[in-house]
Amino acid sequence: MDEAHIDDQDTDLNRWDKYRVRIEEGFIQQKWILQQDSVKIFLSHCGMGSLLESIYLVKTIVCMPFNMEQFANAITIVSLGIGKSLFTPPSAWQSFIDPYNFVQYTFKSESVTDNVMTLWMNETYENAANLMSLEMKYAGGTKRAVQEIEFFVELKGDLDRFTPFQNTLPFYQRNMLDLLFIYIVLPGIILLFMIYRCCKGSTKQKRD
Numbered sequence: 001m002d003e004a005h006i007d008d009q010d011t012d013l014n015r016w017d018k019y020r021v022r023i024e025e026g027f028i029q030q031k032w033i034l035q036q037d038s039v040k041i042f043l044s045h046c047g048m049g050s051l052l053e054s055i056y057l058v059k060t061i062v063c064m065p066f067n068m069e070q071f072a073n074a075i076t077i078v079s080l081g082i083g084k085s086l087f088t089p090p091s092a093w094q095s096f097i098d099p100y101n102f103v104q105y106t107f108k109s110e111s112v113t114d115n116v117m118t119l120w121m122n123e124t125y126e127n128a129a130n131l132m133s134l135e136m137k138y139a140g141g142t143k144r145a146v147q148e149i150e151f152f153v154e155l156k157g158d159l160d161r162f163t164p165f166q167n168t169l170p171f172y173q174r175n176m177l178d179l180l181f182i183y184i185v186l187p188g189i190i191l192l193f194m195i196y197r198c199c200k201g202s203t204k205q206k207r208d
Contacts, residue, residue: 030050030053031053031057034053034054034057034059035057039059040059040060040119040120040121041059041060041061041062041116041119041120042054042059042060042061042062043061043062043064044061044062044063044064045064045065045066045070046061046063046064046065046070046071046073046074046077047070047073048069048073051073051077052136055082055129055132055133055136056133056136056137057133058126058129058130058133059129060082060083060119060122060125060126060129061077061082061083061084061119062083062084062085062086062112062115062116062119063077063078063083063084063085063086063087064085064086064087065085065087065102066103067102067103071087071089071102074087075089080128080132081124081125081128082125082128082129082132083119083125083129084115084118084119085115086107086111086112086115087102087105087107088105090102
C-alpha cells in the first residue's frame, strides 16, 4: 500500500517536472521566451545581446558570467540595481595582479536560491528594470541609430567634441595627483617635520 502510494507520488513529481523544467538542445527562441509574462527572472551568462533583450522586456537578472566582458556586464547589472550576481568581484589588488582570471570563481547552490528569492516579486528591482526598459524604448530605435550614423558621417571624422571630459584634463588632474599632494603628501611632510623638530628639541634638552 505504502509502496504504491510512493510510486504515485514519483509519477506526479515526474509529470510536474516535465512542465516545470524543460531542457532544450540546440537553438531556442530566447526572445520569445523572455516575452512571456510567466517569466519573471532570467538566469543569464551576461552576454550583451541577452542582457539587452532581458532589460528591454523588463526581466530581472541573475548573472552567471563565464568569460571576458561578461564579468564587467555582471558588475554593471548589480550596480544598476536590476539583478544579482553569482560572481563576486575580487579585491582591487587581485584584479590588478590577474585581471582575466575571474573564470575560476565558484558559488554554492544556496547562492542561486538566495539571489532568486531576493529578486522574486521585489518591486525595487522590478522598478529599476522597468526604468531601464523605458529608456531603451524611447531612445529612438533603428531610426535614431540611422540618424546618429549619418550625423557622424557628416562630421567627416572630426570627433573632438565627443572627447570624454576626463581625457581633456592634464595628467596630474586625470590621476588626481593634485588631490593626492594636498591631502596626503603635504600633511605627511608637515607631520614628519613636526616629529623631526620634536626629536631635535628632545636631544638638545638631554645634552643641556
